[in-house]
Amino acid sequence: MTLRLAGVGDADTIAQMSRDLIESGLGWRYRADRVRRLIVRRDTSVIVACDRHGTVGFAVMQFDDEHAHLTLLAVRPSHQRQGVARQMLQWLLQSARVAGVVSIHLELRASNRAALHFYRALGFVQTLVLAGYYEQRESAIRMMCLLRAPEQAPPPDDWLRRAQRR
Numbered sequence: 001m002t003l004r005l006a007g008v009g010d011a012d013t014i015a016q017m018s019r020d021l022i023e024s025g026l027g028w029r030y031r032a033d034r035v036r037r038l039i040v041r042r043d044t045s046v047i048v049a050c051d052r053h054g055t056v057g058f059a060v061m062q063f064d065d066e067h068a069h070l071t072l073l074a075v076r077p078s079h080q081r082q083g084v085a086r087q088m089l090q091w092l093l094q095s096a097r098v099a100g101v102v103s104i105h106l107e108l109r110a111s112n113r114a115a116l117h118f119y120r121a122l123g124f125v126q127t128l129v130l131a132g133y134y135e136q137r138e139s140a141i142r143m144m145c146l147l148r149a150p151e152q153a154p155p156p157d158d159w160l161r162r163a164q165r166r
């Protein structure tokens with residue numbers, strides 16, 4: 001099994017996997033055109049896991065200055081529980097650390113117990129439940145993983161004045 005950055009030629013496969021493994025029962029939002037646009041964006045990493053037969057998993061992470069969002073992640077059922085998603089996420093977490101990202105955020109369908117277990121096993125914690133997040137039909141669980149402490153904000157003026165008086 002190898003991991004590599006996705007190219008635009010991977011867009012069709014990723015879109016189909018997203019439809020079948022992530023978005024099933026909801027509208028299909030990550031169609032090939034949209035995935036192609038993500039692949040070429042400079043602030044987005046799209047990676048695929050492949051064996052000799054083809055693509056077995058993929059992941060999409062979008063970065064801004066201090067935060068990153070894990071947008072999509074899936075592994076074919078035939079290849080689950082073999083550490084494929086763990087390897088993909090570790091790649092992305094390492095990229096985020098190198099980029100100085102403070103925290104990673106994601107949402108998952110509230111019914112998706114496998115993903116909830118997976119993200120907890122990888123160090124994510126639940127922060128919120130978002131009612132009706134998916135087309136008003138299903139709630140989402142929001143999770144985050146802290147990679148480093150944020151820069152300390154400078155103390156407010158009145159705090160400084162009190163500290164100087166002591």
Ligand SMILES: CC(C)(COP(=O)(O)OP(=O)(O)OC[C@H]1O[C@@H](n2cnc3c(N)ncnc32)[C@H](O)[C@@H]1OP(=O)(O)O)[C@@H](O)C(=O)NCCC(=O)NCCS
Pocket residue numbers: 021022071072073074075076079080081082083084085086087107108109112113114115117118119121
């Ligand atoms: C969630 C998902 C990505 C996990 O992928 P995976 O390659 O099977 O995960 P890994 O093998 O790397 O699992 C790592 C650890 O996560 C936990 N884990 C993964 N799947 C689990 C499950 N079904 N039940 C309980 N724990 C699970 C375990 O601790 C596992 O370690 P272990 O196998 O040594 O016990 C996969 O089930 C999947 O693609 N599901 C459909 C799409 C999806 O739900 N995507 C995420 C939301 S966008």
